[in-house]
Amino acid sequence: MSVVLRARYAAPLARPRWRAPRLPLSTALLLLIVLSALAAPWIAPYDPTQQLDIVALKNAPPSPVHLLGTDPYSRDLLSRLLYGGRVSLAVSGLATVVAALLAMVWGGIAAASGPVVGGVLMDVADALRAIPRKLVLLAIMLVVPHPSVPMLALLLGAGSWTALAQVIYTEARTVRAREFVRAAEALGVPPQRLLVRHVAPHLTQVVAAASATLLADLLAVEAGVSFLGLGVRPPTPSWGTILQDGVAYLGSAWWVATAPALLLVFTVLGVARLADRLTAR
Secondary structure (H helix, E strand, O other): HHHHHHHHHHHHOOOHHHOOOOOHHHHHHHHHHHHHHHHHHHHHHOOOOOOOOOOOOOOOOOOOOOOOEEEEEEEEEEHHHHHHHHHHHHHHHHHHHHHHHHHHHHHHHHHHHOOHHHHHHHHHHHHHHOOOOHHHHHHHHHHHOOOOHHHHHHHHHHOOOOOHHHHHHHHHHHOOOOHHHHHHHHHOOOOHHHHHHHHHHHHHHHHHHHHHHHHHHHHHHHHHHHHHHOOOOOOOHHHHHHHHHHOOOOOOOHHHHHHHHHHHHHHHHHHHHHHHHHOOO
């Protein structure tokens, strides 16, 4: 009887990993950041590009009127962070979609092909991955300075798909070795149908987790590109450009650089924890 009671009352303590107390907090914080960015046109107190008073409000500290202060150009920092979140999240999100689509096409074709063709395709992907992505991206940005949001997302996504393609290829090959797939193949199911109907549904969790990890990486890359002045054209805000505006004033107006840096850190950590949650399930 005592053993049964101990098992009964100890069971609730053995919670799965994805229900750890810190995970809902990180997920809620990430959701709050995303929803705030989406609702920027309705909740931002000022126009993010409006210079309110270049003399009196330059680097003004946080106050009831400007909750997070102003930047060196007297623009409301809270408004710029909200609108900047829209740009940063849109660029990194679209880039992740582009990379995931390219990776699924390349990895899927390699997995559906024979071992020789598939091996050659993945060798090509590995060779592309060996090229320093950030250096190539910076070289392109120098040729095409201040690209539009869709163009920036396309460039980031086009340079970030190779690792995800390797994950998809490896997992697809593993699934194809399972008995139910071999049975379908023995019944004469065409390779394309075999991949779409029998293999692809078992890749959803892996692709989602790997894409979330890629999203966290692309958030940091987009911020770095914008910080270097090669991202979207000013005065359009993004977290990287806001950080660039404030880094020269860390001693006198620390809040200008601190706010976007914290938002970027919290968002990247939230996405990374989400990827861990998807992997653990």
